[in-house]
Amino acid sequence: xxxxxxxxxxxxxxxxxxxxxxxxxxxxxxxxxxxxxxxxxxxxxxxxxxxxxxxxxxxxxxxxxxxxxxxxxxxxxxxxxxxxxxxxxxxxxxxxxxxxxxxxxxxxxxxxxxxxxxxxxxxxxxxxxxxxxxxxxxxxxxxxxxxxxxxxxxxxxxxxxxxxxxxxxxxxxxxxxxxxxxxxxxxxxxxxxxxxxxxxxxxxxxxxxxxxxxxxxxxxxxxxxxxxxxxxxxxxxxxxxxxxxxxxxxxxxxxxxxxxxxxxxxxxxxxxxxxxxxxxxxxxxxxxxxxxxxxxxxxxxxxxxxxxxxxxxxxxxxxxxxxxxxxxxxxxxxxxxxxxxxxxxxxxxxxxxxxxxxxxxxxxxxxxxxxxxxxxxxxxxxxxxxxxxxxxxxxxxxxxxxxxxxxxxxxxxxxxxxxxxxxxxxxxxxxxxxxxxxxxxxxxxxxxxxxxxxxxxxxx
Ligand code: SF4
Ligand code: SF4
Numbered sequence: 001x002x003x004x005x006x007x008x009x010x011x012x013x014x015x016x017x018x019x020x021x022x023x024x025x026x027x028x029x030x031x032x033x034x035x036x037x038x039x040x041x042x043x044x045x046x047x048x049x050x051x052x053x054x055x056x057x058x059x060x061x062x063x064x065x066x067x068x069x070x071x072x073x074x075x076x077x078x079x080x081x082x083x084x085x086x087x088x089x090x091x092x093x094x095x096x097x098x099x100x101x102x103x104x105x106x107x108x109x110x111x112x113x114x115x116x117x118x119x120x121x122x123x124x125x126x127x128x129x130x131x132x133x134x135x136x137x138x139x140x141x142x143x144x145x146x147x148x149x150x151x152x153x154x155x156x157x158x159x160x161x162x163x164x165x166x167x168x169x170x171x172x173x174x175x176x177x178x179x180x181x182x183x184x185x186x187x188x189x190x191x192x193x194x195x196x197x198x199x200x201x202x203x204x205x206x207x208x209x210x211x212x213x214x215x216x217x218x219x220x221x222x223x224x225x226x227x228x229x230x231x232x233x234x235x236x237x238x239x240x241x242x243x244x245x246x247x248x249x250x251x252x253x254x255x256x257x258x259x260x261x262x263x264x265x266x267x268x269x270x271x272x273x274x275x276x277x278x279x280x281x282x283x284x285x286x287x288x289x290x291x292x293x294x295x296x297x298x299x300x301x302x303x304x305x306x307x308x309x310x311x312x313x314x315x316x317x318x319x320x321x322x323x324x325x326x327x328x329x330x331x332x333x334x335x336x337x338x339x340x341x342x343x344x345x346x347x348x349x350x351x352x353x354x355x356x357x358x359x360x361x362x363x364x365x366x367x368x369x370x371x372x373x374x375x376x377x378x379x380x381x382x383x384x385x386x387x388x389x390x391x392x393x394x395x396x397x398x399x400x401x402x403x404x405x406x407x408x409x410x411x412x413x414x415x416x417x418x419x420x421x422x423x424x425x426x427x428x429x430x431x432x433x434x435x436x437x438x439x440x441x442x443x444x445x446x447x448x449x450x451x452x453x454x455x456x457x458x459x460x
């Protein structure tokens with residue numbers, strides 16, 4: 001029983017199902033990404049300090065980032081989490097194996113993750129922490145390498161203490177925003193029939209069986225209504241004896257309409273991501289050289305002022321302005337809904353615009369600097385190697401005249417998607433079209449101003 005607007009991909013593409021059910025498929029991809037990840041750490045530590053000639057900076061912060069934000073997250077949601085190398089060593093140690101399903105308990109101290117940390121707040125603060133140092137991380141290969149190594153180390157340490165993927169679910173700063181933006185993706189993993197799950201007493205997808213492990217993300221597939229916390233590891237596809245797991249194609253942004261799961265920590269993630277996209281554009285693409293110097297820690301006091309402003313804008317200014325927008329929306333429409341709930345509801349309208357802001361920002365970066373990848377792949381450490389004969393490839397910005405058009409198109413699409421989402425959310429709180437329209441007006445004004453801010457930065 002598939003929802004009418006869904007297409008069951010596993011039914012249409014039986015080969016895909018066979019591949020995904022194979023226990024070897026995912027670990028092989030993870031081994032490849034782990035190899036690249038370790039190479040990024042080694043090149044960062046031992047390679048040239050010139051970022052444009054170092055594999056670490058070019059492949060992590062330009063190639064991988066662009067692939068993630070422009071292709072993987074918008075079209076495939078958490079696909080990256082399914083092949084991410086960071087949790088791999090910890091997970092394989094827990095399982096005492098890489099491919100085959102080993103019987104017995106996971107090798108871990110099996111401590112309980114604190115209840116008050118079962119949310120996105122750690123990921124919100126973790127992302128802000130990395131973002132405050134981003135100008136330094138993006139330009140110094142050795143710093144970038146230590147950041148990557150620390151991710152790997154924390155992943156292993158958490159796996160040793162807690163079972164399953166605690167790092168991915170509650171700690172990883174990247175996983176947090178992938179989860180938020182994966183709500184937009186046109187791909188979802190769900191159960192075909194929730195009734196079958198309700199009556200299936202052994203719940204192998206939670207406990208695991210001889211075909212696979214219980215859900216490493218601590219999710220019950222039978223209750224899945226959004227992509228946010230499903231890491232697409234497809235373990236449940238292997239364990240479900242009722243053949244009840246499906247992967248569907250669906251309309252973009254379907255999860256934004258799931259009202260009962262909206263939460264303040266996720267709302268804040270939406271503010272932080274939008275705020276960081278704006279601030280990155282100001283610092284890295286704007287004409288203010290002094291600001292870039294401050295972000296790059298030319299002096300400690302300068303950086304401290306920059307960091308304080310960065311935090312204040314993300315945690316206070318943007319949410320504060322949006323609170324006023326929510327008050328105006330409630331007054332205009334007369335909706336008898338608690339203000340806090342409206343604030344959280346409307347924060348989800350920032351998701352499409354936030355992602356389009358990141359895509360526009362990343363397009364500028366990858367089209368201008370992506371050509372460095374050709375040289376770096378032949379000489380990853382910058383030591384004068386020429387592995388594939390491309391070491392001398394010069395810097396060639398791709399489609400320089402097209403970039404602005406692509407950015408305007410992306411931001412316009414994001415704005416329209418966000419405004420449409422605002423109206424639909426308003427309709428969830430009001431049956432009356434006119435009142436919903438009035439409620440949408442202040443939110444639309446806010447979204448439009450933010451879009452104009454992005455355009456001003458990109459078009460000069
Ligand atoms: S094992 Fe399959 S049928 Fe049983 S609860 Fe899990 S997803 Fe549902
Ligand atoms: S619900 Fe299934 S695919 Fe999603 S994380 Fe859990 S086991 Fe993996």
